[in-house]
Amino acid sequence: MSQYPMTAKGAELLREELNELKSVTRPRIIQSIADAREHGDLKENAEYHAAREQQSFCEGRIQDIEGKLSNAQIIDVTKMENTGKVIFGVTVTILNVDSEEETTYRIVGDDEADIKNNLISVNSPIARGLIGKELDDVANIQTPSGTVEFEIVEVQYL
Numbered sequence: 001m002s003q004y005p006m007t008a009k010g011a012e013l014l015r016e017e018l019n020e021l022k023s024v025t026r027p028r029i030i031q032s033i034a035d036a037r038e039h040g041d042l043k044e045n046a047e048y049h050a051a052r053e054q055q056s057f058c059e060g061r062i063q064d065i066e067g068k069l070s071n072a073q074i075i076d077v078t079k080m081e082n083t084g085k086v087i088f089g090v091t092v093t094i095l096n097v098d099s100e101e102e103t104t105y106r107i108v109g110d111d112e113a114d115i116k117n118n119l120i121s122v123n124s125p126i127a128r129g130l131i132g133k134e135l136d137d138v139a140n141i142q143t144p145s146g147t148v149e150f151e152i153v154e155v156q157y158l
Contacts, residue, residue, distance in 0.1 A: 003073035005088050005122055010112035011074045018065045021058055029055045068111060082157040084135035088122050092130055093154035097138070102153060107131070 006014075029051055036048035077089035086092050086107070093104040105120045107130070113121035120127050129141035130152065139150050 003071055004068065004109060006068075006072040006074055006109040007089050007112060008074055008076040008078075010109055011069065011072055014065050014069055014111070018062065018069070021062050021065070025058050026055075026062075029058055072109075077157040080157055082155070084155050086130045086133050086152065086155055088131070089157075091156040091158050092152060093156075094130070094139075094150040095153050097149040097151055104154075106158075 032051040033048065033055065036042075036045055036051050039045055039047065042048050075089050077087065080087075088107055088109075091104060091106045093102060095102050103118070105118050105126065107122055107127045108119045110121045110123060113119055113124070122128075122131070125143070126141055129139045130150075133139050133152055135152055135155050137152050139152065140147050141150060
């Protein structure tokens with residue numbers, strides 16, 4: 001089995017979600033199923049079918065999270081020396097050479113990616129174009145509107 005890179009914070013968030021699902025959501029769903037069974041005929045009981053569907057979703061998510069955590073390669077860049085090189089887990093500020101627009105991204109695992117919070121997947125075109133580069137390097141990244149030139153302004157190991 002291959003391992004999947006994940007930041008320490010991402011792994012912690014998944015563990016919290018897993019704990020919530022096992023200790024709060026699962027018991028609530030089990031109680032909903034028990035309550036729905038008391039209403040009689042299960043064939044035409046919409047509450048029972050809805051609770052069973054919720055249970056199926058919850059159990060699937062629990063298995064998904066457990067699988068991800070068991071195959072996770074947790075990388076904590078805060079414990080690494082800042083060499084100025086862009087690697088998984090770093091926070092990188094880039095400057096669009098054409099528009100002079102600065103953007104800061106954190107390179108994270110696929111499950112942690114959230115573009116609204118400037119968290120980009122290690123497999124995204126921008127991250128793939130930046131990884132391996134160093135501070136003050138220029139990266140040409142293929143975007144839907146063509147190739148864009150970015151200069152690496154800052155690399156932080158946060």
